[in-house]
Amino acid sequence: xxxxxxxxxxxxxxxxxxxxxxxxxxxxxxxxxxxxxxxxxxxxxxxxxxxxxxxxxxxxxxxxxxxxxxxxxxxxxxxxxxxxxxxxxxxxxxxxxxxxxxxxxxxxxxxxxxxxxxxxxxxxxxxxxxxxxxxxxxxxxxxxxxxxxxxxxxxxxxxxxxxxxxxxxxxxxxxxxxxxxxxxxx
Amino acid sequence: xxxxxxxxxxxxxxxxxxxxxxxxxxxxxxxxxxxxxxxxxxxxxxxxxxxxxxxxxxxxxxxxxxxxxxxxxxxxxxxxxxxxxxxxxxxxxxxxxxxxxxxxxxxxxxxxxxxxxxxxxxxxxxxxxxxxxxxxxxxxxxxxxxxxxxxxxxxxxxxxxxxxxxxxxxxxxxxxxxxxxxxxxxxxxxxxxxxxxxxxxxxxxxxxxx
Numbered sequence: 515x516x517x518x519x520x521x522x523x524x525x526x527x528x529x530x531x532x533x534x535x536x537x538x539x540x541x542x543x544x545x546x547x548x549x550x551x552x553x554x555x556x557x558x559x560x561x562x563x564x565x566x567x568x569x570x571x572x573x574x575x576x577x578x579x580x581x582x583x584x585x586x587x588x589x590x591x592x593x594x595x596x597x598x599x600x601x602x603x604x605x606x607x608x609x610x611x612x613x614x615x616x617x618x619x620x621x622x623x624x625x626x627x628x629x630x631x632x633x634x635x636x637x638x639x640x641x642x643x644x645x646x647x648x649x650x651x652x653x654x655x656x657x658x659x660x661x662x663x664x665x666x667x668x669x670x671x672x673x674x675x676x677x678x679x680x681x682x683x684x685x686x687x688x689x690x691x692x693x694x695x696x697x698x699x700x
Numbered sequence: 701x702x703x704x705x706x707x708x709x710x711x712x713x714x715x716x717x718x719x720x721x722x723x724x725x726x727x728x729x730x731x732x733x734x735x736x737x738x739x740x741x742x743x744x745x746x747x748x749x750x751x752x753x754x755x756x757x758x759x760x761x762x763x764x765x766x767x768x769x770x771x772x773x774x775x776x777x778x779x780x781x782x783x784x785x786x787x788x789x790x791x792x793x794x795x796x797x798x799x800x801x802x803x804x805x806x807x808x809x810x811x812x813x814x815x816x817x818x819x820x821x822x823x824x825x826x827x828x829x830x831x832x833x834x835x836x837x838x839x840x841x842x843x844x845x846x847x848x849x850x851x852x853x854x855x856x857x858x859x860x861x862x863x864x865x866x867x868x869x870x871x872x873x874x875x876x877x878x879x880x881x882x883x884x885x886x887x888x889x890x891x892x893x894x895x896x897x898x899x900x901x902x903x904x905x906x907x908x909x910x
Binding site for chain 1: 741742743791793794795796832833835855856857858859860861862863864865870875877879
């Protein structure tokens with residue numbers, strides 16, 4: 515079996531908190547990135563605040579935080595995260611590629627595939643869910659490539675510059691991912 | 701000009717939760733599997749007095765931070781506690797929240813109380829704290845709840861396929877949403893208003909439960 519955490523462009527790894535704090539401090543200051551990531555008003559969290567939230571998110575057996583790194587070297591270009599509901603074998607996934615040089619080139623799709631492989635092959639989950647802003651077409655295309663299907667639209671969830679923006683909800687079942695993986699040889 | 705009584709419905713009123721009086725009754729409700737299944741998909745877990753008290757304290761803290769609006773439901777006739785309702789995940793910058801409610805004892809379901817509660821809760825959400833949308837999560841097996849929320853204008857927006865696992869069977873997790881303008885147009889036209897206010901909780905609420 516090939517390395518579960520190694521893809522074609524990137525690999526997933528665990529990161530120490532200091533390293534994550536450093537990276538996120540930089541990415542959080544990029545409000546285009548931050549506004550695509552979530553709906554919280556950017557507020558430039560201090561390293562201490564970031565450290566606290568990262569520690570809370572990773573010190574348990576249901577939240578998984580990965581650093582996305584290039585195949586060679588230790589450079590961290592982004593993160594993925596899984597929040598698992600064990601009794602239902604269901605998880606939500608999030609991804610962010612903070613380094614803009616790696617946008618739109620397949621790095622995010624590769625990282626998402628690896629995270630799904632971890633969710634289905636290692637954690638044996640039944641399905642994985644994500645939410646994405648309806649206006650983020652680039653991300654939606656990437657998620658579809660990774661195996662996600664649209665499961666609906668939460669209407670007008672976010673207020674942005676005088677308009678309401680929808681949330682697209684996508685899901686992938688274990689069987690769907692397996693078939694896709696077999697076909698693409700990943 | 702303004703609605704003057706936001707917390708008083710036809711048959712019920714919304715009241716501040718009172719741990720001293722309410723904890724014992726609500727603790728008993730959690731022994732009813734139908735009750736637990738209807739309100740959420742967490743593993744059924746009865747809360748004894750101590751745990752229910754802790755639950756009240758935690759909710760109170762969230763309420764103080766304005767992350768949660770939470771009331772008990774009492775009958776106007778004899779002030780008896782029959783249920784609760786809450787708005788969670790209050791997202792102020794974007795004007796959204798999710799709603800959860802329950803009528804505790806089986807004998808109190810299908811009496812029209814739930815409809816009375818919804819009328820008050822939605823008016824509070826859209827007219828008092830000026831939300832733009834209210835969301836609800838309903839387990840796909842709870843057909844009664846799906847019908848109930850549809851009557852108040854909630855639109856089925858998302859079906860997370862096979863997200864729930866119960867008794868070895870997979871069910872969808874259904875997400876519904878109601879926007880302020882939809883609620884307003886539902887209220888316009890007096891007939892419609894009366895329809896809404898007199899809605900039964902749904903023959904009901906527990907019919908679709910496993």
